[in-house]
Amino acid sequence: MPDPESSILETPDGSRTAYNARFGEAYGSRHGAAAQARHVFVEGTGTHQHPAPRVLEVGFGIGVNCRATLAQTAQRGAPLDYLAYEFDPAPAEVLQSVAAGQEGADHPAWQALTARWPQPPLEVNAGGARVQVMIADVLDADLPEGWATALYLDGFSPTRNPEVWTPEFATRLFRTLAPGGVLATYSAAGHVRRALQAAGLVVERRPGAPGKRECLRAVRPT
Numbered sequence: 001m002p003d004p005e006s007s008i009l010e011t012p013d014g015s016r017t018a019y020n021a022r023f024g025e026a027y028g029s030r031h032g033a034a035a036q037a038r039h040v041f042v043e044g045t046g047t048h049q050h051p052a053p054r055v056l057e058v059g060f061g062i063g064v065n066c067r068a069t070l071a072q073t074a075q076r077g078a079p080l081d082y083l084a085y086e087f088d089p090a091p092a093e094v095l096q097s098v099a100a101g102q103e104g105a106d107h108p109a110w111q112a113l114t115a116r117w118p119q120p121p122l123e124v125n126a127g128g129a130r131v132q133v134m135i136a137d138v139l140d141a142d143l144p145e146g147w148a149t150a151l152y153l154d155g156f157s158p159t160r161n162p163e164v165w166t167p168e169f170a171t172r173l174f175r176t177l178a179p180g181g182v183l184a185t186y187s188a189a190g191h192v193r194r195a196l197q198a199a200g201l202v203v204e205r206r207p208g209a210p211g212k213r214e215c216l217r218a219v220r221p222t
Contacts, residue, residue, distance in 0.1 A: 008097050016098045018062050023156040027061040031211025037068035039209045044184035044217050045150035048072050052079050056148040059155040060086035060133050062095050067104025080129040085138035089118035143176045153185035165192050170199040177220040188214035
């Protein structure tokens, strides 16, 4: 069995990501994994200002976005409800190695989640946060409707993981958002933008995280 430590990648902002051999790319930005999590997802969806965010994540990966959200909401004392889908969970050792000494790693919900990872049920309620990770293919899952104040669309790239970037799936994601809810993704590909627009979302380009010129923010109209 390969050493899981061999997949850990240091990024320029001092955070870490990991390489996924199945998809042939890293889980997060090699230019700054934590910076991408904060800029694209936490701030891009307005979760950093929401009084009680309900976050739906497509592609939990190694939990960098989850930890960034836990850290930010805990800092300001906001309750958090976090629901993520992951069909191919990384080994616990990888999650722990990537998180060690990083933001959110000491949050009670993260500690409780990784202590039982990846054995279901992966649902914890600690430190003002409820975190649930569904080990399931999101394409087949019964997604909540009208629930999410924020949606993190963080699958592997459209060329590697095209199924979560289609117009059909974008329509399902639209329905998961509460009115005024915001979807954010690191991708700024034209076909992704058009799929989100066709689903009924109001899409805008934003400056990207380090290493990316642009990313997308999409709002469900109220």
